Amino acid sequence: NAGVMQNPRHLVRRRGQEARLRCSPMKGHSHVYWYRQLPEEGLKFMVYLQKENIIDESGMPKERFSAEFPKEGPSILRIQQVVRGDSAAYFCASSPTGGLNTGELFFGEGSRLTVL
Amino acid sequence: GESVGLHLPTLSVQEGDNSIINCAYSNSASDYFIWYKQESGKGPQFIIDIRSNMDKRQGQRVTVLLNKTVKHLSLQIAATQPGDSAVYFCAENIDFNKFYFGSGTKLNVKP
Numbered sequence: 001n002a003g004v005m006q007n008p009r010h011l012v013r014r015r016g017q018e019a020r021l022r023c024s025p026m027k028g029h030s031h032v033y034w035y036r037q038l039p040e041e042g043l044k045f046m047v048y049l050q051k052e053n054i055i056d057e058s059g060m061p062k063e064r065f066s067a068e069f070p071k072e073g074p075s076i077l078r079i080q081q082v083v084r085g086d087s088a089a090y091f092c093a094s095s096p097t098g099g100l101n102t103g104e105l106f107f108g109e110g111s112r113l114t115v116l
Numbered sequence: 117g118e119s120v121g122l123h124l125p126t127l128s129v130q131e132g133d134n135s136i137i138n139c140a141y142s143n144s145a146s147d148y149f150i151w152y153k154q155e156s157g158k159g160p161q162f163i164i165d166i167r168s169n170m171d172k173r174q175g176q177r178v179t180v181l182l183n184k185t186v187k188h189l190s191l192q193i194a195a196t197q198p199g200d201s202a203v204y205f206c207a208e209n210i211d212f213n214k215f216y217f218g219s220g221t222k223l224n225v226k227p
Binding site: 004033035040041042043044045048056059091093105106107108109110 | 150152157158159160161162205207211214215216217218219220
């Protein structure tokens, strides 16, 4: 059973370009979370999605950032018109159930975005 | 050795010693906590969790202690090994669907 798969692992973009980060949750998991991590900092919640629904996007910037989790295919975190401050590691996590009281939150290896 | 705080301090211990990593959480309403281990260049891995109706929970070589009075959480690692070297995060679950992570403590195990 493969774990959470994220790609690309590393992405370099110039200012103003678009970045698309993909996350395939573990098999059987229908809940996906995106977190952002700056160097030497903890993870910051961005968005929580279920299939075809955004449940909580309170941690995601209102502009330039969007996320989706379609019925078929991976979840995608999209950053438009990237700026240098978007450089970070973006982690996806999945869970078989909503409400994280079970502790069953499995993280991918992350996508590291560098904006030149 | 011990470390305190959420600003990525570094704890250096000798192989075989016990390690204690501390965490002060922010919200008295938090009812569920998890310790994660993150190795360089990798995603966080679940270590152990504890609910607010408990004050201690043990796993394999790890123990988590929860003191709700002072909003303090600690992770104890027995007989620390080089493979334990990583950054350790505590995370508190306040809302139904998200965790708040501390900044982490870097554990450096010297052989």
